[in-house]
Amino acid sequence: MTDILAFLYLACFQFCALPAIVRVCRRKSSEDLSVWREWLLVVGVSAQFVVMWQTGADWRVIVSPVLSGISIVSLLGAIYWYRRTGIIQEPGG
Secondary structure (H helix, E strand, C coil): CHHHHHHHHHHHHHCCCHHHHHHHHHHCECCCCCHHHHHHHHHHHHHHHHHHHHCCCCHHHHHHHHHHHHHHHHHHHHHHHHHHHCCCECCCC
């Protein structure tokens, strides 16, 4: 039972940025997204990965922060890409 709950927790944590990525691409607007929040998440997930790596955590657990980092960086990439190309409207703009 614990393994199933851990897997569900890790799966939810890994894919938390996907709805925001879809929303940015559909709306072509980043008004309701905080870039600073996403960068803080990257720092937190990176710290989580380092601690897990140094303590010798099982690879199945270490995969979680790696995938989370990928999804958050993908969201940041989408935000910056659309802002750079001028497709996304800036807040108040």
